[in-house]
Amino acid sequence: MHTKSDLRFAAEGIKFTTSTPRLGLPAEYGLSWILPRIVGLTHAADILYTGRIVYSEELARMGFLNGLFPRENFMDEVYKVARMVATQVSPASVTSAKRQMYADLLHLAPRRSIDGSKDLIGHFMRQGDFKEGIAAYNEGRPPRFGDPAIGEKVAASGVS
Structure with missing residues (x-):
């Protein structure tokens, strides 16, 4: 089970597990730090202490998943989300929000x-991007945000 996304x-x-407790190993790759922050201490303890198989439906109820879709x-469905992010949100805003978060x-x-x-x-x-977002909203059209590479530079400019 990796949570880097x-x-x-x-x-x-779909089945998920961290088998480390059954192998005599500690929680791997920072999972003990991030998992409680995503699903809460009680759910994280259950997953990390037992190494049991957890199905995607249970992980969705725990708040681990952003979406659960039919196979x-x-x-x-995933591409629908990706297209929305790629076409309707500002890369600079997302980069900054990620750093803030x-x-x-x-x-x-x-x-x-x-x-x-x-x-x-x-x-x-x-x-x-803000000016374009407001214009697109007022005109009822999808926004045409700037180059994502420029957005990264703006977000990394030391303002955050």
Whole structure:
């Protein structure tokens, strides 16, 4: 069981496990750090202590999955989400939100998160993606955001 993806989808009836407790090994690859943050301490303890097989339906109820789809159209559903992200959201906004989310998760300082987001909002409101997002909304059309590589540079510019 690896949790390195920001968005996680599974088909119905899929088995997941971390077999390390049954092999005499510790929790692998930072799973003991991230899993409690995703599914809560009780569910994480169950998974990490028992090494039992957990089906995708149970992981969805725990909040581990963002989507649970029928096997026959699984990829269609995942591609639908991917197309939406690729065509309707600002790459710079997503990059910044990801950095905010993980920094806030690590530091656990709500006031810092709020203050930092206010600074970022002010910065982003002066950027082209925000102007394009507002124009697209007002015109009832899909947005045409800038180059994702530029978005990464903006998000990494030290403003976050």
